[in-house]
Amino acid sequence: MLKIENYSIVLKGSDGRSLPVLENINLEVADGTCLGIAGESGSGKSVMAMSIVGLIPKASINNISGHIFIDSKETTNATEDELNKIRGKEVGFVFQEPMTAMNPLMKLQEQIDEVIYAHESNVTPKEAKARVIDALTRAGFKEPEKFLDSYPHQLSGGMRQRAMIAMALVMKPNLIIADEPTTAIDAELQIQLLRELRKQIVEQHLSMLFISHDLGVLRSISDEIAILYCGNLLEKGPTKEIINNPQHPYTCDLISALPRLVQERKLPQPIIGTLPSPDEKLSGCVYADRCKIATNNCYNSRPELKKIGDSHFVACWHK
Amino acid sequence: MEDEEILKVSHLCKSFVVEKKISDKIKRLITKQNPESIKALNDVSFSVKRGEILGILGESGSGKSTLARVLMGIHKADFGEAYLLGRDILGAKDLEKLAVYRDMQMIFQDPFSSLDPRMTVKQILLEPLKIHQLVYDDKTGSLVHQEPNIENIFKLKNNIFLNKNVPDFFLKDALKEVGLSPDSLNKYPSEFSGGQRQRIGICRALILNPKLIIADEAVSALDVSVQAQILELLMELKKKRGLSMIFISHDVAVVRQISDRIILLYHGEIVEELPADKLLTDAKHEYSKKLLNAALSLREGCDFKFIDTKV
Numbered sequence: 001m002l003k004i005e006n007y008s009i010v011l012k013g014s015d016g017r018s019l020p021v022l023e024n025i026n027l028e029v030a031d032g033t034c035l036g037i038a039g040e041s042g043s044g045k046s047v048m049a050m051s052i053v054g055l056i057p058k059a060s061i062n063n064i065s066g067h068i069f070i071d072s073k074e075t076t077n078a079t080e081d082e083l084n085k086i087r088g089k090e091v092g093f094v095f096q097e098p099m100t101a102m103n104p105l106m107k108l109q110e111q112i113d114e115v116i117y118a119h120e121s122n123v124t125p126k127e128a129k130a131r132v133i134d135a136l137t138r139a140g141f142k143e144p145e146k147f148l149d150s151y152p153h154q155l156s157g158g159m160r161q162r163a164m165i166a167m168a169l170v171m172k173p174n175l176i177i178a179d180e181p182t183t184a185i186d187a188e189l190q191i192q193l194l195r196e197l198r199k200q201i202v203e204q205h206l207s208m209l210f211i212s213h214d215l216g217v218l219r220s221i222s223d224e225i226a227i228l229y230c231g232n233l234l235e236k237g238p239t240k241e242i243i244n245n246p247q248h249p250y251t252c253d254l255i256s257a258l259p260r261l262v263q264e265r266k267l268p269q270p271i272i273g274t275l276p277s278p279d280e281k282l283s284g285c286v287y288a289d290r291c292k293i294a295t296n297n298c299y300n301s302r303p304e305l306k307k308i309g310d311s312h313f314v315a316c317w318h319k
Numbered sequence: 320m321e322d323e324e325i326l327k328v329s330h331l332c333k334s335f336v337v338e339k340k341i342s343d344k345i346k347r348l349i350t351k352q353n354p355e356s357i358k359a360l361n362d363v364s365f366s367v368k369r370g371e372i373l374g375i376l377g378e379s380g381s382g383k384s385t386l387a388r389v390l391m392g393i394h395k396a397d398f399g400e401a402y403l404l405g406r407d408i409l410g411a412k413d414l415e416k417l418a419v420y421r422d423m424q425m426i427f428q429d430p431f432s433s434l435d436p437r438m439t440v441k442q443i444l445l446e447p448l449k450i451h452q453l454v455y456d457d458k459t460g461s462l463v464h465q466e467p468n469i470e471n472i473f474k475l476k477n478n479i480f481l482n483k484n485v486p487d488f489f490l491k492d493a494l495k496e497v498g499l500s501p502d503s504l505n506k507y508p509s510e511f512s513g514g515q516r517q518r519i520g521i522c523r524a525l526i527l528n529p530k531l532i533i534a535d536e537a538v539s540a541l542d543v544s545v546q547a548q549i550l551e552l553l554m555e556l557k558k559k560r561g562l563s564m565i566f567i568s569h570d571v572a573v574v575r576q577i578s579d580r581i582i583l584l585y586h587g588e589i590v591e592e593l594p595a596d597k598l599l600t601d602a603k604h605e606y607s608k609k610l611l612n613a614a615l616s617l618r619e620g621c622d623f624k625f626i627d628t629k630v
């Protein structure tokens with residue numbers, strides 16, 4: 001469904017510096033599955049989501065190499081018109097902050113049918129309304145008819161988040177890109193939303209790219225997890241493998257940084273240090289500076305992703 | 320004095336009037352009905368001991384932020400009392416109020432909007448000292464209270480008060496305590512990452528040497544690895560300074576890890592109060608169980624993932 005091949009992107013910094021934000025990414029999302037991407041802020045995960053549908057402003061790009069395919073259509077060299085046909089129709093987007101992603105002056109129905117009219121001009125108002133209601137229902141909205149005339153500020157946080165999901169679902173796309181859609185909401189609501197999304201993946205045979213910094217969330221929704229750090233993939237594999245048998249030191253550290261809810265009380269273990277800036281031009285492993293088992297070799301040359309098990313890949317000299 | 324109660328809150332109530340349309344208000348005034356209102360806090364009583372971290376759990380809308388805001392004097396309580404070290408918080412006025420809040424400071428959720436982007440770190444740290452009119456005393460090496468008088472208030476207005484009276488090394492030591500490099504002093508907030516900004520916020524709260532810190536979702540906006548760093552810092556400060564803390568969050572796992580005792584709020588009422596060690600085993604209220612279940616399946620593996628027929 002989605003295929004990213006040797007993709008690298010170099011952005012322009014504020015003072016003209018070149019910032020390699022993503023380096024040599026290879027990923028694939030199969031039909032009807034969910035790939036979770038885990039990474040801290042600054043790891044390049046949002047840039048990845050945006051470059052799939054060409055949302056990075058041309059003016060801020062220094063150089064792009066590699067290919068991105070959606071349903072075997074290449075988006076990396078597509079024109080703006082071609083991209084507009086893909087955006088919203090073949091690829092739905094769920095953004096993190098529903099309050100800023102929605103227009104405060106538009107009613108719920110208008111927010112969602114705008115997507116329909118952007119792609120099809122000959123839809124009758126009645127049909128549009130039916131499709132909006134259908135999308136809201138699929139997003140787990142109870143009694144959507146009652147809220148069609150509400151403005152975003154009149155909806156609760158959970159309703160807004162569901163409306164965002166409905167916007168992504170309304171054109172029945174084959175691929176959904178969700179960028180931290182459940183961050184900073186209550187656990188119960190998070191679970192409901194994840195359940196709704198999972199249902200769509202299974203029932204509608206939808207593919208999904210789910211981005212989050214929280215491995216706990218990724219575990220509950222994705223079939224596969226890829227770990228992104230400083231623009232490089234450090235590990236990828238089936239969710240169970242990554243959670244129960246993490247191989248890269250960074251993945252292990254990420255897991256022990258998660259707050260746990262078990263009887264034994266132990267503070268989550270912080271990862272010492274900070275993410276290197278993308279313009280540091282490291283020649284070695286990007287995680288070497290914070291890694292507990294780094295050796296000289298790690299600082300000098302960069303490890304490639306290598307296969308260590310059934311579709312389990314890791315980029316580390318020590319594995 | 321291990322068990323000394325540092326903060327005592329009793330029967331706190333706060334409701335907000337909900338009137339969406341101006342016509343509703345006019346109608347109400349004519350008919351002299353009581354306004355329709357939502358009870359954000361309903362008869363909330365609790366206490367915090369010295370050196371204790373009290374966790375307050377609840378989902379959004381449960382009144383946990385209202386509680387912090389009422390204690391900090393941002394909202395006025397409808398009813399109830401709160402005493403910090405024996406001093407009335409809610410009824411305090413002017414200079415009295417200033418003295419109370421010197422001992423009680425707040426850490427905010429959003430490290431981006433809670434720091435003024437036009438102020439340097441030095442100015443951010445000096446601001447509370449300026450408001451509380453504290454000067455550095457060479458002999459004791461600590462901050463002392465300058466008796467507020469007309470002259471000082473005049474100086475305060477002209478912004479010259481204190482800037483010369485607090486040496487840089489005092490501020491640098493404060494930065495070191497929260498794990499920031501001392502040369503951050505002349506930088507602006509935009510030059511720091513989210514975690515570092517949160518440390519600046521903590522440093523600002525600690526510079527007055529308060530006895531109680533209110534942390535409202537202090538780690539919710541941070542990445543997990545940074546979140547763990549900040550939690551570690553808060554624990555360290557608690558041990559070193561004997562600080563008491565009210566730690567408010569919607570994240571059950573985080574609250575349980577850091578708190579000694581936990582209160583669960585639901586629709587503005589305390590439905591459960593128990594030691595953190597017993598949260599997983601002894602919680603009785605229906606709502607607590609619901610909250611725990613959700614958090615457990617999110618944190619410790621999920622049951623709902625395999626809706627498909629594969630498994």
